[in-house]
Amino acid sequence: MIMASEKNKIPYRRKGLAYADGDLWVDWSKKAGFNEITLEESLFRQHFAGVKDFLYSIRRTGESDASNGPLQYQRRTLLDMQSIYEKHFQDELGVYCTYHPLFVSVCKKFK
Numbered sequence: 001m002i003m004a005s006e007k008n009k010i011p012y013r014r015k016g017l018a019y020a021d022g023d024l025w026v027d028w029s030k031k032a033g034f035n036e037i038t039l040e041e042s043l044f045r046q047h048f049a050g051v052k053d054f055l056y057s058i059r060r061t062g063e064s065d066a067s068n069g070p071l072q073y074q075r076r077t078l079l080d081m082q083s084i085y086e087k088h089f090q091d092e093l094g095v096y097c098t099y100h101p102l103f104v105s106v107c108k109k110f111k
Helices: 020-032 051-061 075-088
Strands: 003-005 036-041 044-048 094-099 101-105
Touching: 020 036, 020 101, 044 051, 051 075, 051 094
Parallel strands: none
Antiparallel strands: 036 101, 044 094
């Protein structure tokens, strides 16, 4: 487990928006009466020059304005996060984040 703060041993807790997985989308679609359901998943990385650029990108997408209030961190937490990202999520192209989009297509066939 990645620790948010090695000094305080605070475990990582996801903050921000929650996303439904494919099984849940299929379940919702079936309950709504759709009988042709297609899921397509993809993974791609986006690289940034550094952690600050990554955080600015999150802010610009609106992810930092989550339904449970804006994300707010203490300076120490941000510095710890920067260190973790630079250690675990950096390659020769820079700091990266991985997106996992899920595309759902549904159709209702009438008899």
